[in-house]
Amino acid sequence: MNPWLEAIGWLGSILVVLSLTQARVLRFRWLNLTGSVIATVYNAVVGIWPFVAMNAAIALINVYWLWRLHRTRHDAATYxxxxxxxxxxxxxxxxxxxxxxxxxxxxxxxxxxxxxxxxxxxxxxxxxxxxxxxxxxxxxxxxxxxxxxxxxxxxxxxxxxxxxxxxxxxxxxxxxxxxxxxxxxxxxxxxxxxxxxxxxxxxxxxxxxxxx
CATH class of the missing domain: 3.40.630.30 (Gcn5-related N-acetyltransferase (GNAT))
Structure with a gap:
């Protein structure tokens, strides 16, 4: 396997794991989104389609929650x-x-x-x-x-x-x-x-x- 491709795969995994250590909600979502997008691309290139589907779904979930968090961060109805x-x-x-x-x-x-x-x-x-x-x-x-x-x-x-x-x-x-x-x-x-x-x-x- 191409060592650069493998390094990208490891980077995606590291970011997903790192996101789970974050106490801040917004930081967790951005790191998890970045890691899941990288993992989606990596698994698509190597042809592991179940992991493509899983990571793509995680990425979409993160996008949804980031949209909601940013939409309500200055909303008086939220706080x-x-x-x-x-x-x-x-x-x-x-x-x-x-x-x-x-x-x-x-x-x-x-x-x-x-x-x-x-x-x-x-x-x-x-x-x-x-x-x-x-x-x-x-x-x-x-x-x-x-x-x-x-x-x-x-x-x-x-x-x-x-x-x-x-x-x-x-x-x-x-x-x-x-x-x-x-x-x-x-x-x-x-x-x-x-x-x-x-x-x-x-x-x-x-x-x-x-x-x-």
């Missing part, structure tokens, strides 16, 4: 934002469960608010699954400081936290006129720009309006 108390038992359970991952993005974040500390907390839900948490602290003078904007690994490619910032009315109702991401935060600038933050002295600013 629900639920405001909860900052000491809500379920919220604290989520924060404890994912404490190690959260600490990577917000090492200074404390799950339990301090005495007298005012916070707003939001769960981002996809059906009955919690996919993200956003917490904002009151710094006074109408400024809310984003203490945490965390998304679970599975949905990290979809940035569901954006739906919290779309609901400016919930922040206005609590007296905030702007949200601040401090310069010390480990923030993704592309994400901040997409959800409405603008660079300013002292970090990134998101103006708050009274819109619902």
């Amino acid at each position: 629900e934002v639920v405001e909860v108390a900052p000491d809500d038992a379920y919220l604290l359970h989520v924060l404890r469960t994912h404490a190690e991952d959260i600490a990577h993005f917000a090492p200074a974040f404390a799950a339990v608010p301090g005495d007298g500390e005012r916070r707003s907390a939001f769960l981002v839900q996809r059906g009955d699954e919690t996919v993200g948490v956003v917490e904002v602290g009151d710094a006074g003078n109408g400024t809310g400081v984003v203490l945490l904007d965390w998304v679970s690994r599975r949905f990290r490619d979809f940035t569901p936290g954006e739906f919290v910032y779309r609901r400016s009315g919930v922040f206005a109702a609590q007296g905030f006129t702007r949200l601040l991401v401090p310069p010390t935060a480990r923030a993704d600038e592309r994400y901040l720009t997409r959800v409405g933050f603008v660079p300013a002295d002292g970090g990134w600013i998101h103006p708050v309006t009274a819109e619902a």
